[in-house]
Amino acid sequence: xxxxxxxxxxxxxxxxxxxxxxxxxxxxxxxxxxxxxxxxxxxxxxxxxxxxxxxxxxxxxxxxxxxxxxxxxxxxxxxxxxxxxxxxxxxxxxxxxxxxxxxxxxxxxxxxxxxxxxxxxxxxxxxxxxxxxxxxxxxxxxxxxxx
Amino acid sequence: xxxxxxxxxxxxxxxxxxxxxxxxxxxxxxxxxxxxxxxxxxxxxxxxxxxxxxxxxxxxxxxxxxxxxxxxxxxxxxxxxxxxxxxxxxxxxxxxxxxxxxxxxxxxxxxxxxxxxxxxxxxxxxxxxxxxxxxxxxxxxxxxxxxxxxxxxxxxxxxxxxxxxxxxxxxxxxxxxxx
Numbered sequence: 001x002x003x004x005x006x007x008x009x010x011x012x013x014x015x016x017x018x019x020x021x022x023x024x025x026x027x028x029x030x031x032x033x034x035x036x037x038x039x040x041x042x043x044x045x046x047x048x049x050x051x052x053x054x055x056x057x058x059x060x061x062x063x064x065x066x067x068x069x070x071x072x073x074x075x076x077x078x079x080x081x082x083x084x085x086x087x088x089x090x091x092x093x094x095x096x097x098x099x100x101x102x103x104x105x106x107x108x109x110x111x112x113x114x115x116x117x118x119x120x121x122x123x124x125x126x127x128x129x130x131x132x133x134x135x136x137x138x139x140x141x142x143x144x145x146x147x
Numbered sequence: 148x149x150x151x152x153x154x155x156x157x158x159x160x161x162x163x164x165x166x167x168x169x170x171x172x173x174x175x176x177x178x179x180x181x182x183x184x185x186x187x188x189x190x191x192x193x194x195x196x197x198x199x200x201x202x203x204x205x206x207x208x209x210x211x212x213x214x215x216x217x218x219x220x221x222x223x224x225x226x227x228x229x230x231x232x233x234x235x236x237x238x239x240x241x242x243x244x245x246x247x248x249x250x251x252x253x254x255x256x257x258x259x260x261x262x263x264x265x266x267x268x269x270x271x272x273x274x275x276x277x278x279x280x281x282x283x284x285x286x287x288x289x290x291x292x293x294x295x296x297x298x299x300x301x302x303x304x305x306x307x308x309x310x311x312x313x314x315x316x317x318x319x320x321x322x323x324x325x326x
Binding site for chain 2: 131
């Protein structure tokens with residue numbers, strides 16, 4: 001019983017923590033983000049499994065986490081507000097060649113993060129971008145200026 | 148013949164930026180979320196500080212001492228324990244507890260069941276079950292004599308610890324076991 005409860009609490013707590021950590025861990029995996037992902041995952045698994053390392057316990061924990069994931073996915077699809085809470089909304093960080101400083105500061109984004117995404121799109125400088133959008137999955141989409 | 152898969156016409160329902168890029172941004176919601184995260188971080192900081200102080204066990208506020216007024220027992224315990232986490236309950240006995248080179252100690256059954264007694268050090272000469280607890284008899288080789296119980300709580304909850312040396316004052320304490 002405790003495994004199921006721990007798995008559900010662990011899932012919800014991890015979802016909250018990853019969500020309030022802002023969106024950076026989702027896509028741009030620098031060593032800084034790797035530390036967070038591995039350490040939090042390792043700590044949660046200890047509490048979920050406890051001293052019981054049986055197959056029954058691990059199967060029950062996996063099923064409970066799978067069910068939580070399916071429930072959250074269903075709620076996201078059914079209630080758009082819930083989807084915004086879990087995944088957030090896309091945010092325009094650069095519009096018409098101007099940084100949206102409120103978003104940049106609150107999302108703890110640096111111009112270098114945006115430039116990394118721009119280079120992947122073949123944009124050579126910030127001046128070549130019209131829009132940069134921080135997506136819900138943490139990736140940054142870049143739309144080039146028309147030549 | 149298989150029925151056709153259901154379809155729905157495309158609607159341009161995603162909010163656009165400058166009327167040209169469909170992004171679906173919701174800055175008002177995001178501002179509320181940022182306010183919410185600030186509150187969450189304050190709460191999380193409070194939790195970490197409370198944990199450092201021992202409010203959830205394993206810290207200065209969790210460690211406690213108790214003694215009977217007649218000096219028979221001096222007990223060191225953790226008033227806040229954690230589920231399935233080992234801890235030690237130490238009982239030091241005064242000279243009035245020793246009779247014929249032996250000490251008798253009655254412990255409530257919560258120590259055995261809920262608080263999950265794993266081991267008693269030193270090994271008792273006898274242990275008798277009864278009166279909602281267990282009566283142990285220990286041989287005394289050194290003074291002050293000390294007995295330690297290795298605990299590992301089996302379930303979260305609030306439990307009452309009761310200890311008694313026969314014909315002496317009973318010591319009652321409450322122990323909180325965190326999940």
